[in-house]
Amino acid sequence: MEKSLTRYIWSNTRLQQIWILIVVAVSMIPYFLSFDLPKQIVNGPIQGTGFESPGATQTFMRIRYDIPYVGEVTFFNGLELTRFETLMALSLVFLLLVIVNGLFKLYINTYKGRLGERMLRRIRFELIDRVLRFPPSQFKRVKSAEIATMIKDEVEPMGGFTGDAFVQPALLGGQALTALVFIIMQNFWLGMIAAGIVAIQGVVIPRMRKRLLELGRQRQLTARELSGRVGEIVDGIGTIHGNDTSNYERADIAARLGLIFSIRYDLYQWKFLVKFINNFLAQVTPFLFYSIGGVLALQGRLDIGQLVAVINAYKDLPGPLKELIDWDQARQDVQVKYAQVVEQFNVDRLVDPKIQALAPTPAGRLEHSLHAVNLTVLDDSGAPLLNHISVEINPSETVAVVGNSASGAEALAEAFARLVWPDQGRITIDGTDLLDLPESVTGRRIAYAASDTYFFHGTLRDNLLYGLKHAPLTKVEYEGKQAINYKWNINEARRAGNPELDLNSDWVDYTSAGVTGPHDLFKVVRPVLDAVMISQDIQDMALRSLVNTATHSDLTDRIVELREALRKRLKKEGLEDLVVPFKLKEYNPQATIGENLLFGTMKRPMMTNRKLAAHPYFRSVLRENDLYIDLYFMGLEIASNAVELFQDLPPDHPFFQQLTFMTADDIPAYQILLQKLQGRGFEAASPEERSNIIRLSFSYIEPRHRFGLLNDELMAKIVDARARFHENLPADLKEVIERYDPKKFISSATLLDNVLFGRVGFAQADGTDKLRDIMRDIFNKLGLFESVLSIGLDFDVGSGGKRLTNVQRQKLNVARALLKRSDYLIFNRPLPALDQRIQDKITHNIMENLHKEGHSPSIIWVLSNTSLAKLFDRVIVFDNGALVEDGTHATLLEKNGVFRQLAS
Amino acid sequence: MLLKDEVEMLRRVPLFSGVAPAKLKLLAFTSERVSYKSGQVLFNQGDPADAAYVILSGAADILADSPSGEIKVAEIEHDSIVGEIAILCDVSRTATVRANSPLEALRISKDHFIKLLSDYPEMTIEIMRVLADRLSHTTTELSEARSKQKQHASK
Structure with missing residues (x-):
């Protein structure tokens, strides 16, 4: 980069700087004219110089100005005006000059500001572009926050300075x-x-x-x-x-x-x-x-x-x-x-920027072998990680790389993935150094996964398909205002030296993944997710999330079918009492009293329990039939039970977890309330105390809390109140409350609640586990499992993927590498967070299933578990940075060497 | 079944006979009520131990894996507690427990159980009594088995 800022600014904004200098020079003319004018006004029409006789006229606007080095210049020959006319005319000219000067100032300042902002954009982009091109070793030295400060804050004043640099x-x-x-x-x-x-x-x-x-x-x-x-x-x-x-x-x-x-x-x-x-x-x-x-x-x-x-x-x-x-x-x-x-x-x-050049066309297959020649890699202290290694990996060959940690096996994988650059020797494909190949070849035809994963903030889908986003592949057609906006954006990008790539285009390279478009993507995604054994997790995420009915209508339209299938299945397995379904005319004992009253879900955050409780309509429904009073006495009973049970326990006692309707801090307040209200009538309580007491009854579930407070009469009353509540529901509540409807998908409830359409019985041992398996089966049978996965893929992974567990991240990392369908797949101990058994299972899945589906890439796998080496065509063994053995699993076992020691 | 019925049942369990009814009510409230069908497994041998179970009604078989297959070691009936040893000494389940009739149980999680023991020394003593009792039984059985073996060998 240019070392001098002035030169950097000049070389990038030369024409603009010259233009603004010219404009400033021109603006001087009205500026100087306005200096002379007040004197003319005072001396001329006001004091009367030149208007001594009545009716005398003067030449107006005969402007002559003495410009240094040019001499006297006459700009205008003038009009004949009377004293009063001259005063008005001169004053108007003064006003005009004020406006002209102001406009010049406005133009110059805006122009300079825009120039500065473009410059700032250019510098910032150039710096980030450089970060993208830093060699890998650089990242061991820099702190991300420092880089961010430099790009964000430290270059900021340069924008402001750019406009003033020459003017x-x-x-x-x-x-x-x-x-x-x-x-x-x-x-x-x-x-x-x-x-x-x-x-x-x-x-x-x-x-x-x-x-x-x-x-x-x-x-x-x-x-x-x-x-x-x-x-x-x-x-x-x-x-x-x-x-x-x-x-x-x-x-x-x-x-x-x-x-x-x-x-x-x-x-x-x-x-x-x-x-x-x-x-x-x-x-x-x-x-x-x-x-x-x-x-x-x-x-x-x-x-x-x-x-x-x-x-x-x-x-x-x-x-x-x-x-x-x-x-x-x-x-x-x-x-x-x-x-x-x-x-x-x-x-x-x-x-080199050429290495990262945009390549919209698919890269050709790598049909030559990956060849490490005399490869030496040093660590930062100068100790060799790999010591003059020469090895050739052929296309379609599966190779297990075996060795203790720090044996050099990992370093070889990293060198193949270009994550570390060789200190000596090189890696070539068909005679070309790997480092000279464009990233559009290596980044697409070579896939790499290690244990340290990185996920960008976004959905699971974005992250899974991240490895396919190499170039904007579709041209987005903009219309009307958007088209104008787009054009403007592109023009500005060009002026600040930014690229004109459209982020709204579909970047996903479906062809490379082996499908034709977004609609049949799951044809390849599903087997990959199954292979890394994460589909169950994704199903769970989907079940726990709210579903966008617009984008996932394929599933939400069939919700009735799903619910029926679940009922039938539960009946067939003799598990009918596992789920108690919601029925409009029946009380659901496994749901809270509040849920039974509402018989629907609230659209949060527009509607909350508190808001509903305060709503006059809701109150009027409760007041009829004196349900209000029943619930009050019930709440009182619950409070007295809770206080009796918990009053002696210290607030941090683990038993408080069971107390769902109040916290440890509430106990003393309820104790006082009870002393005041127990044994007295409903009228004794103030409105606030009433709602504090009634609140408790809303969370009550008889089979769970078992206080024996519900009877048939009360249940009937609640069901009756429910019917009345929904009968004349006012418009404002209609918008934020969705009634449970067996024929409709409830958009403000999770997918799980939608499919169950009821509550899981508390007393059922292992109920949720059983349901999970049954649901997966049903989704599969109805051909909806892919829709469920698609819902799960909408999950927001959080900053750096931190909303996923480490195990999930490592599995997804492998899945992402597999989805690229590369010619060389490099796995560098990718799954250490998993149980050995699961690791083995996934390795088997990948080696046995994926490798047999026609597309047969070369797989280079640095194994944590040596016994898996028998799945591979070839085994290479590293010890102390040297390649010590190379051969098939069988021959190496026969030899009494390092491999045998490792395997035993 | 309501809390107060459960308290009545818990009082019949020897382990809890010395505990005040109010505390039993708390125990019942904080425990999970679970029902099993005949043949359903409470826990499997080798599983990590996370809870003890008080059988309120029904009965279950205690089964152990052996080289010759699963053998029934004992049967437990209502008013008894099962699975408490494994959560006391942090080992995995030493046997499988399977309901042999419809069974109702209270599932007391490990944390709650330990907390109970530290809060109520009388329960701890009761547990010690039960364990000591079992140990002496086992010792007697062992010595009987040994003497039988000796007789066998001397014949």
Whole structure:
């Protein structure tokens, strides 16, 4: 990258800078015209100069201006106007000039602002582009938060500076020079004094500023380190909690903040000192004029008129000069920041942009063998991980790589995946160095999965298909406003040197995955998910999530069929009492009283329990039949039971988990309530106390809590209230409450609740496990399992995939690699988080099923479990960075070598 | 079945006979009520132990795997507790328990059970009594088996 900011700005915005200079020059004409006008108005029409006789006229708008070096120029010959007309005309011209000047200012500022923003966009993009091209080793040295700060904050002032980079010095320099020349013209020696002081300012101030710049640089570095540390604290929060080192971190941060404070304080002190000296020098010049000029005048060597003229002219000098010095300060400041950033991003062995060039067409198959020649890889301390290895992996060959950890097996896999670059030797395909091949070949035809996974924030689907998003493959047709918007976006991108790739295009390369489009994607996704044994997890995620009925109508339209199938199946297996279904005219004993009343779900967050309880309609329904009073006494009974059971327990006692309707903190409050209300009638309670008591009854489930509070009469009353509640439901509640309807999908309930359409009985041993298996079976039988997977794939994986378990992440990582259908699949101990048994099962699945479906890639698998080596065509054994054995499983077993030791 | 009936049943279990009814009610409330069909398994040999079961009604077979297949070691009936040893000493299940009739049980999770023991020393003593009793039984059986073996050998 260009080291000098000024040159960087000039080379990227040359034409714009010249244009804005021209515009500024042109804007000077109305600016200077407006100086002369007030004098004309006062002297002319107001004081009457030139209008001495009544009815006299004057030439209006005869504009002549004395431009330095050009001479007198006549712009306009003028009109004959009376005194009053002249006053109006001149005033209007003044107004016009005000508007013109304002418009020029508006245009110039907008233009400069836009120029700056484009520049900022360009710099930021260029920096990120470089991050994408950093060699792998660079990432061991940099902290992500520091890079982010540099790109986000540190380059920010450069945008603001870009617009002023050339215009400001030209403008201010011109003004200052004019003033100085004018002074010299009045009196040469006094002019020389002024010039001398300016020269001193020009020499001394920048020198003093050197220290300011150094401090500014330190401020930038320490601030960047601070953000790096903050990033570390966030990433390592588990380690900090686990080791009780939070105070160590506090101390570290406090020390850093102290350092930053001292630097910034120093900076302020210097800044104001420099300002003081600067001001002093500026003020000293008039002193010299008065004293020396005065002496000269007294001696009669200087005309008093000249002295006054000089002093007057000097008024115009310090203003522009000060601004010029400020501009220079800003320039140096930005230049230092820029140099700092560039230094961090100027990295050796940056990946050539050609390697990452966009390739919309599918890459051809790799039909040649992967050949490591004399390969040596060193770790950061210089110790060899791989020591002069030569090995050839043929297409379609399955190879088990075996060795203890740190034997070199992992390093070989990483080198094949281009994650580490060889220190000596090379890896070639058909004679071409792997590192010289474009990523459009290696990133598509070679797949790699290791234990450290990375998932981007987004849905599971986005992450699973991430390995297929190489280029925008469809052209999106925009219409109307969007088309204009798109065009504008593309134009701006081009102007700031950004690429014109459309993020809204479908990037997924379906052809490479072996399908024709999004509709038959599951043809390949499903076997892969099954192979890594994660479909069950995804089914569970789907069951627990709310379903978008618009995008998953294939399933939601068949919900009735699903519910029926589940009922039939449960009946067939003699498990009818596992699920108690919702029936409009029956009380469901396994659901809470609240659920039984509502008989539906609330659309959260628009509607909550609290809001419903306060709703007048809901209250009026409860009041009829005195259900309100029944529930009140029931709540009282529940409270007294709970208090009796739990009053002696300390608040953190594990038994409180069972208490679903209140927390340990509520107990004392209810104890007091009970003392007041027990044995007295409904009327004794205030409205707030009533609702506190009734609230308890809403969460009551008889088979679970077993207080014996429900009887047939009460249940009938509740079912009756339910019917009345839904009968005249007002419009505002209709919108936010979905009634349970056996014929309809309930969009505000989870998929599980929708399929069950009832509640699982509490007393059923292993009920949920059984249901899970049964449901999977039913989904399969009805051909809906893929729709369920599709719902599950909408799951948001969270930042860095942290909403998934480690086991799920590793499985998905392997799935992602498999989906690419590469020619070389490299697995580097990809599943250590899993039980050995599951790891073996997945390896078997991949080796036996996937490899036999026609497309037969070469598989290079660094095994954790040596006994799996028999699944592979060939076994290579590493020990201490050297390749020690190479052959089929059988021959190596016969040999009494390292492999046999490892296998035993 | 309601909480108070369960409390009555728990009182008949020797292990809990010394515990105040209020505490039994708490125990019943915090435990899970589970029902099993005949032939359904409460837990399998080798499973990690996470709960003890109080049989409220019905009966179950205790089965152990042996080289010659599954053998029935004992049968338990209502008012008895099963599975408590494994959660006390953190071992996996030493036997399989399978209902041989429709069975109702209270499932007391491991944490709750341990907490109960530390809260109520009388229960701990009762547990110790039961364990000591079993140990002496086992010792007697062992010595009988040994002496039989000796007689066998000397013949």
